[in-house]
Every structure is written in structure tokens, then in C-alpha cells.
Amino acid sequence: MIIGTLLFLYCRNFFMRSIILASVIFLTAFMPQKKKRVIFFGDSITQQGTATGGFIPRIDSMCKLENKSGEFEFIGSGISGNKVYDLYLRLDDDVFAKKPDVVVIFIGVNDVWHKVTSGTGTDADKFEKFYETIIKKLKEKNIKVIICTPAVIGEKTDFTNQQDGDMNKYANIVRSLAQKNNLPLVDLRQKFMDYNKQYNTENKESGILTKDRVHLNAKGNQVVAEEMWKALKGI
Amino acid sequence: MIIGTLLFLYCRNFFMRSIILASVIFLTAFMPQKKKRVIFFGDSITQQGTATGGFIPRIDSMCKLENKSGEFEFIGSGISGNKVYDLYLRLDDDVFAKKPDVVVIFIGVNDVWHKVTSGTGTDADKFEKFYETIIKKLKEKNIKVIICTPAVIGEKTDFTNQQDGDMNKYANIVRSLAQKNNLPLVDLRQKFMDYNKQYNTENKESGILTKDRVHLNAKGNQVVAEEMWKALKGI
Amino acid sequence: MIIGTLLFLYCRNFFMRSIILASVIFLTAFMPQKKKRVIFFGDSITQQGTATGGFIPRIDSMCKLENKSGEFEFIGSGISGNKVYDLYLRLDDDVFAKKPDVVVIFIGVNDVWHKVTSGTGTDADKFEKFYETIIKKLKEKNIKVIICTPAVIGEKTDFTNQQDGDMNKYANIVRSLAQKNNLPLVDLRQKFMDYNKQYNTENKESGILTKDRVHLNAKGNQVVAEEMWKALKGI
Amino acid sequence: MIIGTLLFLYCRNFFMRSIILASVIFLTAFMPQKKKRVIFFGDSITQQGTATGGFIPRIDSMCKLENKSGEFEFIGSGISGNKVYDLYLRLDDDVFAKKPDVVVIFIGVNDVWHKVTSGTGTDADKFEKFYETIIKKLKEKNIKVIICTPAVIGEKTDFTNQQDGDMNKYANIVRSLAQKNNLPLVDLRQKFMDYNKQYNTENKESGILTKDRVHLNAKGNQVVAEEMWKALKGI
Numbered sequence: 001m002i003i004g005t006l007l008f009l010y011c012r013n014f015f016m017r018s019i020i021l022a023s024v025i026f027l028t029a030f031m032p033q034k035k036k037r038v039i040f041f042g043d044s045i046t047q048q049g050t051a052t053g054g055f056i057p058r059i060d061s062m063c064k065l066e067n068k069s070g071e072f073e074f075i076g077s078g079i080s081g082n083k084v085y086d087l088y089l090r091l092d093d094d095v096f097a098k099k100p101d102v103v104v105i106f107i108g109v110n111d112v113w114h115k116v117t118s119g120t121g122t123d124a125d126k127f128e129k130f131y132e133t134i135i136k137k138l139k140e141k142n143i144k145v146i147i148c149t150p151a152v153i154g155e156k157t158d159f160t161n162q163q164d165g166d167m168n169k170y171a172n173i174v175r176s177l178a179q180k181n182n183l184p185l186v187d188l189r190q191k192f193m194d195y196n197k198q199y200n201t202e203n204k205e206s207g208i209l210t211k212d213r214v215h216l217n218a219k220g221n222q223v224v225a226e227e228m229w230k231a232l233k234g235i
Numbered sequence: 236m237i238i239g240t241l242l243f244l245y246c247r248n249f250f251m252r253s254i255i256l257a258s259v260i261f262l263t264a265f266m267p268q269k270k271k272r273v274i275f276f277g278d279s280i281t282q283q284g285t286a287t288g289g290f291i292p293r294i295d296s297m298c299k300l301e302n303k304s305g306e307f308e309f310i311g312s313g314i315s316g317n318k319v320y321d322l323y324l325r326l327d328d329d330v331f332a333k334k335p336d337v338v339v340i341f342i343g344v345n346d347v348w349h350k351v352t353s354g355t356g357t358d359a360d361k362f363e364k365f366y367e368t369i370i371k372k373l374k375e376k377n378i379k380v381i382i383c384t385p386a387v388i389g390e391k392t393d394f395t396n397q398q399d400g401d402m403n404k405y406a407n408i409v410r411s412l413a414q415k416n417n418l419p420l421v422d423l424r425q426k427f428m429d430y431n432k433q434y435n436t437e438n439k440e441s442g443i444l445t446k447d448r449v450h451l452n453a454k455g456n457q458v459v460a461e462e463m464w465k466a467l468k469g470i
Numbered sequence: 471m472i473i474g475t476l477l478f479l480y481c482r483n484f485f486m487r488s489i490i491l492a493s494v495i496f497l498t499a500f501m502p503q504k505k506k507r508v509i510f511f512g513d514s515i516t517q518q519g520t521a522t523g524g525f526i527p528r529i530d531s532m533c534k535l536e537n538k539s540g541e542f543e544f545i546g547s548g549i550s551g552n553k554v555y556d557l558y559l560r561l562d563d564d565v566f567a568k569k570p571d572v573v574v575i576f577i578g579v580n581d582v583w584h585k586v587t588s589g590t591g592t593d594a595d596k597f598e599k600f601y602e603t604i605i606k607k608l609k610e611k612n613i614k615v616i617i618c619t620p621a622v623i624g625e626k627t628d629f630t631n632q633q634d635g636d637m638n639k640y641a642n643i644v645r646s647l648a649q650k651n652n653l654p655l656v657d658l659r660q661k662f663m664d665y666n667k668q669y670n671t672e673n674k675e676s677g678i679l680t681k682d683r684v685h686l687n688a689k690g691n692q693v694v695a696e697e698m699w700k701a702l703k704g705i
Numbered sequence: 706m707i708i709g710t711l712l713f714l715y716c717r718n719f720f721m722r723s724i725i726l727a728s729v730i731f732l733t734a735f736m737p738q739k740k741k742r743v744i745f746f747g748d749s750i751t752q753q754g755t756a757t758g759g760f761i762p763r764i765d766s767m768c769k770l771e772n773k774s775g776e777f778e779f780i781g782s783g784i785s786g787n788k789v790y791d792l793y794l795r796l797d798d799d800v801f802a803k804k805p806d807v808v809v810i811f812i813g814v815n816d817v818w819h820k821v822t823s824g825t826g827t828d829a830d831k832f833e834k835f836y837e838t839i840i841k842k843l844k845e846k847n848i849k850v851i852i853c854t855p856a857v858i859g860e861k862t863d864f865t866n867q868q869d870g871d872m873n874k875y876a877n878i879v880r881s882l883a884q885k886n887n888l889p890l891v892d893l894r895q896k897f898m899d900y901n902k903q904y905n906t907e908n909k910e911s912g913i914l915t916k917d918r919v920h921l922n923a924k925g926n927q928v929v930a931e932e933m934w935k936a937l938k939g940i
Contacts, residue, residue: 085790085831085835086831089831089834089835089838114824115351115823115824115825116350116351116588116589116824117587117588118586118587118820118828119354119586119819119820119821119824119825119826120820120824120825120826120827120828121824121825122825123823123825126790126791126794129794130790130794133794154400158403158407159394159399159400159403160400160401160403160404160407161400162398162400162401162404163397163400164394164399164400165389165394165395165396165397165398165399165400166395166397168393168394168395169395169397172393172395320555320596320600321596324596324599324600324603349589350588350589350590351589351823351824352822352823353585353593353821353822354584354585354586354589354590354591354821355585355589355590355591355592355593356589356590357590358588358590361555361556361559364559365555365559368559585821586820589824624870628873628877629864629869629870629873630870630871630873630874630877631870632868632870632871632874633867633870634864634869634870635859635864635865635866635867635868635869635870636865636867638863638864638865639865639867642863642865
């Protein structure tokens with residue numbers, strides 16, 4: 001197109017100019033459009049979300065149904081056990097090396113959960129610092145960023161999930177980072193809690209949107225896919 | 236009185252009977268009434284509640300103001316760091332040896348808190364078992380039992396206190412034990428949460444009813460005293 | 471035999487006395503001897519030790535090989551996840567109700583391990599108190615007690631198993647309880663460490679005497695069986 | 706000196722060359738020598754080591770006694786509670802901005818300790834990754850690096866300090882990083898353990914080189930100063 005523009009400006013003949021202009025428009029329309037490469041960057045939830053039935057294939061299907069499959073390309077990059085600083089440490093290899101246009105960050109469950117299961121959770125203030133550093137580095141490379149609140153550790157609706165207090169705290173950190181950095185937010189925690197309030201009338205600790213209190217069942221993958229797809233279309 | 240009764244039954248003479256009866260009534264009225272001995276059985280909150288300004292002297296004052304000081308005698312038995320099984324282990328020495336009429340159990344904060352601070356919290360099911368065993372042993376000795384839900388670890392009102400989920404769970408266990416064993420319940424957790432909802436409008440983590448997220452300030456001691464005194468009068 | 475003794479004393483006739491005496495001796499020799507009932511009281515290691523290939527069937531085999539199968543009867547009573555206070559809480563149901571002659575206590579791994587895996591380990595001083603209370607209660611019923619140090623969480627020989635310090639501390643508590651209460655000690659921790667020092671030359675974290683750092687493999691079950699059998703024969 | 710060299714090369718006259726050469730030598734000898742700026746980069750132990758009686762003033766004194774005060778300049782940069790990734794996060798502000806020649810890294814206690822005290826210790830593999838990244842970044846700027854093993858959490862000599870296993874593991878990581886990156890190692894853990902073996906004959910948990918199991922007393926500061934000074938002189 002740049003060559004066309006130069007030819008156009010260079011050419012003083014009106015007729016020739018018209019031909020060049022028409023050609024450029026024609027070529028542009030049929031040129032294979034560059035797809036937006038989206039990386040889903042997260043932990044085991046994202047890792048499992050990459051498999052058949054996971055939220056990533058579901059997003060891909062939604063994308064196709066809306067005839068937007070030419071616009072997006074989806075890559076899952078979730079590693080089991082990852083916390084925010086694991087994402088930070090693998091930014092170069094797993095994100096920048098793949099030259100994405102969009103990164104969807106979905107992290108935080110292990111930062112909270114590991115406090116109880118192995119004594120190696122992440123302090124809230126460090127969680128924020130590393131998260132913000134990741135955002136900053138992505139933005140510096142003109143990569144668009146969508147961030148998600150961590151969803152749940154336990155689906156009970158009577159406020160007795162052991163780590164709900166911390167989950168709310170870390171979700172608030174993600175919410176404030178979205179606002180502060182002017183980023184689209186996928187508030188999965190809010191969505192999951194609303195959904196459970198409505199459908200988990202028996203106060204079960206899993207089986208509504210998760211299979212084991214943390215990892216998504218089919219319905220959970222569907223809900224995550226819908227929420228993320230909404231944000232992706234708006235990017 | 237027993238002797239009087241026997242004399243009364245033994246004596247067939249009506250006049251003599253009348254004299255004996257009158258004497259018994261007379262003597263009973265002026266006999267020094269036995270006070271109900273109340274032991275407050277708990278952790279550092281109770282230990283500090285025994286000091287000047289603590290909830291126990293406050294209960295004593297309420298008691299006097301209502302002219303009931305002849306009816307009650309209050310003993311604080313709180314030890315810093317105690318969990319439910321510590322109470323269990325010192326039942327003989329610190330409760331039965333003192334022959335109380337009433338025991339107010341106020342325990343649970345450390346059972347939850349120590350999960351995070353030293354890795355030695357109490358599993359929920361063991362918390363219930365030891366708590367119930369204590370109740371059973373007290374009842375076997377005809378000691379009246381009042382139980383209290385653990386109040387707070389953190390006073391934030393936006394549901395981000397780290398251990399709120401667990402605190403709610405353990406408070407629920409105490410509530411169900413009260414119902415199951417037909418015991419008066421002092422629901423301090425509910426009271427503290429309601430109070431904070433109303434007065435902690437700035438979402439502070441301490442300073443409303445506690446001085447340090449856990450231990451009571453003057454207002455906290457007053458609220459606990461009022462709630463416990465209501466239950467004690469009803470016993 | 472009591473009946474025989476009474477007949478013997480009652481009978482003045484020498485000949486009859488001889489006959490009675492001979493009968494008693496004859497009957498005693500062929501009378502089914504009362505076996506010593508041994509309960510192995512512990513956690514998942516004991517639970518798994520009850521299965522085929524476990525240390526309990528191995529002890530039974532050793533017992534038979536030494537023609538002592540008439541002297542002992544073995545019962546496994548291990549429950550996964552048990553800590554010292556779980557043993558305490560199930561003393562009545564799982565020990566006294568079964569009227570054992572000997573109890574082999576093998577506990578402590580979870581009291582240490584759960585500090586890291588769920589935040590519900592047992593404080594060292596409470597570990598000692600509950601352990602000692604169990605010993606006292608068993609002794610009161612004239613049950614013989616054998617106690618074992620907890621073996622290992624991790625088999626590395628370069629002193630880098632995460633919880634070795636605590637394991638040594640809790641093993642020392644068991645050792646001092648054995649001495650203080652004059653009980654036979656099966657020092658599995660010492661045995662396992664010596665064995666690993668000799669055979670675990672590659673500093674593996676499991677696979678020498680355990681299959682997973684904690685639970686016994688075939689060799690581990692054999693070592694435990696040998697050590698326990700030595701103590702049982704001496705009882 | 707560069708100017709001198711250029712003049713020297715430019716000048717063809719032998720006599721002039723000699724004068725220039727002599728001037729350069731003369732000036733260099735009396736030029737105020739640039740001191741090596743040393744930053745001690747660590748946690749509360751370093752923070753306290755900056756105060757009077759701390760290891761940094763002690764190193765400064767040793768330096769003066771050996772008439773080397775013109776060669777070194779010491780800056781303490783320790784922050785209470787810091788773990789390896791805190792050092793990483795403040796590299797720009799607290800190290801590079803101050804243009805040091807040498808950085809002495811002394812970190813690791815909180816990476817281990819916080820597993821037990823707040824559930825936010827650092828996984829061993831992440832400890833290594835962040836540590837190595839810090840080394841790499843310092844080396845890229847031609848800053849010399851000296852690294853130290855974390856010393857102790859508890860001084861008991863009977864192998865019952867709760868976290869000794871982990872401390873040994875993390876010390877081993879530092880040792881292997883020194884070897885791998887060809888860096889001077891100050892093996893404080895080895896030194897402290899040897900010292901305690903010799904002098905802590907009563908198996909105390911503190912009071913030998915620490916005042917509280919972790920932070921250094923006067924003797925501890927002296928030992929650390931001596932070990933670090935040896936490494937600094939050799940740089």
C-alpha cells in the first residue's frame with residue numbers, strides 16, 4: 001500500500017492516478033488479512049482450557065460462528081502451578097518470542113492457594129508489583145492486554161470457602177490494576193460468585209462451575225469462554 | 236433444710252410442725268446465698284479480658300448495677316495461644332478443680348489463625364470433636380455451658396480479611412453445637428460483623444472493636460461484656 | 471485350673487489328689503493358650519501396613535516361622551491422616567473396645583507434615599501431652615505399650631529433606647517419652663537414617679525404604695516388621 | 706590518561722614523548738584513587754548490620770585498620786522481610802542507580818522462614834531463577850558479585866531446628882550458583898554451623914551468634930564481617 005501511495009503521489013497524470021488508486025483498493029480487499037494472535041497466559045486452568053472442551057477451543061468455536069475466524073488466532077500458554085512471578089519469568093520465551101497482538105492474563109489462584117498447600121503463596125503487594133510489571137512490559141511492546149480476576153477456590157455460597165477473604169483481596173488487586181492501566185477486565189470471580197449464588201442452592205463446594213473447587217468443568221469452561229470472547233471482540 | 240423436713244415429717248403435733256416450718260423459712264431467707272461461680276474459659280482474648288477494662292470486670296460492674304452481685308462470682312481462665320484442644324487438656328486443672336456452676340467457652344480464633352502463622356491450626360472436624368467432648372464433660376458434672384462464636388481476625392467490611400472464610404466455617408460449627416446441645420449461644424462473630432458493617436465505614440482492618448485485628452479494644456470489651464451478660468442472666 | 475486347684479485342696483485322699491494334679495497339668499498343656507492381642511495404632515503407614523506385603527502380615531509370618539503363632543494375634547488400626555490427637559480421640563472405640571494386651575503406637579509423621587501441607591500440624595508441646603496421655607490411659611488398663619519414632623518425610627541423605635529438623639525434634643520427644651515411661655522404643659527414624667546413609671548413595675528423596683518419601687515400599691515394610699517384631703518378642 | 710596516550714602517539718619527537726610519559730605517570734600516582742563502591746544487598750539482617758555494631762561498620766573498621774579505607778566505600782541496602790524476588794524488584798532503584806563496583810548478596814532466610822510464618826516463602830526453583838537473574842543483570846553491568854549462603858534459623862546443634870532441612874537446601878542452591886557463575890562465596894551457613902558445633906555445647910536455640918535465632922548479636926556481626934571482608938579484599 002505504501003508503494004501504491006508513493007506511485008500515487010508521484011504520478012501527476014489524473015488517469016494514471018485513478019488506476020493506481022483502484023488497484024490499491026482492490027488488492028487491499030483481497031489481501032489475506034493479518035490475524036490477531038491471542039495468547040492465553042496462565043496456570044493449570046488455562047493449561048486444561050487448551051484441551052478439547054476447554055475454554056480456548058470454545059472461544060475458537062464462538063469466533064467461527066460469528067464469522068470472525070479470519071480475525072483471530074488463539075494460543076494457550078498455561079502451566080500448572082504457575083503464580084504471577086512464574087508468568088513474569090517466562091515472558092520472553094512464552095510470550096514475546098511468539099509475537100502476540102493480545103495477551104489474556106488469567107492468574108492468581110496459586111498465589112493464594114499455595115499459602116495453604118505448600119507455604120509458598122505470593123504476598124499481596126508482590127502479586128501487584130509483578131502483575132503490574134508484566135502489564136508494563138507487554139504495553140511497551142504494543143501488545144494489547146486483557147486481565148482476569150482469579151475465579152474460585154471452592155464454590156460454597158455461605159461464605160465458608162477457606163480462602164475467600166484472600167481471593168477477594170487478590171481479585172480487588174486485579175480490578176484496580178485494570179482501572180489504573182485502563183485495561184479490559186474479565187471479572188471471572190464476580191461472574192462465578194453470581195452464577196453460584198443463583199445455581200448452587202445446595203451450597204456445594206464443587207461441581208457447579210468447577211470439578212474440584214478450582215479447575216473448570218464443562219459449564220465453567222463455557223462461562224469463561226463467553227466472558228473472554230466478549231472482551232476479545234471489543235479489543 | 237433437710238433436717239427441718241425430716242423433723243417436720245416426723246412430728247405429728249400440728250403446733251410443733253408449724254414452729255419447725257416457720258424456723259426453716261426464716262433460716263433459709265437469711266442464709267448466705269450460694270453464688271453462681273462462672274469461669275470464662277478461653278485464649279488470650281479472655282486472658283486480656285480479665286484485666287482492668289476487660290470484659291470480665293465490665294460484666295462484674297453490670298452485675299452490680301443490677302443488684303445481682305450476690306448471685307455471681309466471675310473467674311477468668313484464658314491462656315494466650317490456646318486452641319480448643321488446649322482447653323480440653325486443662326479441663327481438670329482449670330475448670331473441674333474450681334467447681335464452677337457455669338462455664339463460658341470462648342475459643343476458636345487460634346484454631347483458625349495458627350494455620351497461617353505457624354502451620355498448627357486445628358482441622359475443622361477435630362475442632363468440632365474436641366469442642367463437643369468439652370461440652371459433654373462439663374454437662375456430666377452438671378455445669379451449665381454457654382458457648383461463643385470466635386469473633387474476628389481482621390475487621391475489614393469488604394470481605395477481604397484473609398481468614399474470613401474459615402472464621403465463618405468455625406463459627407458455624409459453634410452455632411450448630413449450640414443448637415445440637417441446646418446451649419445458650421453468644422454469637423460474637425455475628426455481633427462484630429453487624430457492628431462493623433454499621434460503624435467501620437472506612438473499611439479499616441482494626442481499631443473498631445479490636446486493637447490489632449484480634450484482641451479487643453475498650454469498645455470491643457464492652458460489646459462482649461454486654462452480650463455475655465445477657466446470656467449469663469438467662470442461665 | 472482354678473476348679474482343679476479347689477478340688478485339689480478339698481480332696482484329702484492322696485491318690486485322688488495325684489489324679490487331679492495330673493489332669494490339671496495335662497489339660498493345661500493342651501488348653502488353647504490365650505494369645506497376646508497386639509494392636510498397631512497409627513496413621514496411613516499402619517493402614518497400608520495391614521495389607522498384603524505390609525509390615526503387619528510380615529510380622530505375622532516372622533511369628534509363624536519362629537513357632538510363636540500361638541502366642542500373638544495382630545490387629546492393624548491405622549487411619550490415613552491421623553495425628554496424635556486423632557489416636558487419642560479414638561482410643562475407646564478402636565483400642566479399649568478390642569481389649570488388646572499390647573499396643574504399638576506409630577504416629578507423628580502427619581503431626582509434622584501437615585504443618586506444611588494444610589497448616590494443621592501439631593505443636594510439639596501438645597504432641598507430647600497427647601502422646602503421654604495415651605500412654606497413661608493404656609497403662610491404667612494394664613495394656614503393654616511399645617512406641618515408635620516417626621520414620622521419614624524424604625530420604626535424602628544430605629540433610630536437605632524440608633522437615634528433617636522437625637522430624638528429629640518429634641522423634642526426640644518420642645525417645646524421651648519411652649525413657650520417662652520405661653517403654654520399649656522402636657527407633658524407626660534412627661533405623662531409616664542409618665539404612666539410607668548406607669544404601670542411598672545417590673541421595674534420592676524416595677525409593678529406598680519409601681515409595682513416595684513417606685509411605686513404605688516392600689523393603690521399608692520389611693525393615694519396620696523386623697524392628698517391631700524384635701520389640702514384640704521382648705514384651 | 707587517554708589524552709596523554711593520544712598526545713604520546715601523536716608526538717614523534719622522542720624528548721617530548723618522554724616528558725609526556727613522565728607527566729602521565731606522575732599524575733596517575735597522585736590522582737585521588739576511585740574507591741570501590743560496595744553495596745550490601747539483603748534483608749533485615751543486612752538492615753540491622755548497617756547500624757552501629759553491625760557487620761558493615763565492622764568491615765569498615767577492618768578496612769581502616771589495614772589502611773585500605775581509600776579503596777572501599779560501603780553502603781548497606783537491607784530491607785526487613787526481603788526475599789530474593791524483592792531484591793530483584795528493587796535492583797534498578799537500590800543498586801544500579803547507585804553505580805556500585807561490587808554487590809554482596811546476602812538473602813534467603815525469609816524465602817525459607819516465611820513458608821512457616823505467613824505461607825509466603827519462595828519455591829526452591831524460583832529462588833534459584835530469581836537469584837541467577839540478579840547475578841546475570843549485575844554481571845551485564847560489570848558489577849562484581851559476592852554471594853552468601855543464608856546463615857541460620859535457630860542455632861540448635863542437635864539437628865532439631867525446624868527449618869534446617871530447607872536451610873541446607875537453599876544454601877546448596879547458593880553454593881551451586883557460586884560455582885556455576887564463578888563467584889566468590891561467603892558460606893555463612895557453614896561458618897555458623899561450625900561455630901555452633903564448637904561453642905554451642907548446651908544446644909541453645911539462640912544467643913551464640915544470633916539474638917533471636919535469626920538476627921545477629923555482636924559476635925554474629927563480627928563473624929559475618931570477618932568472612933565478608935576476606936572475600937572483599939580478594940575481589
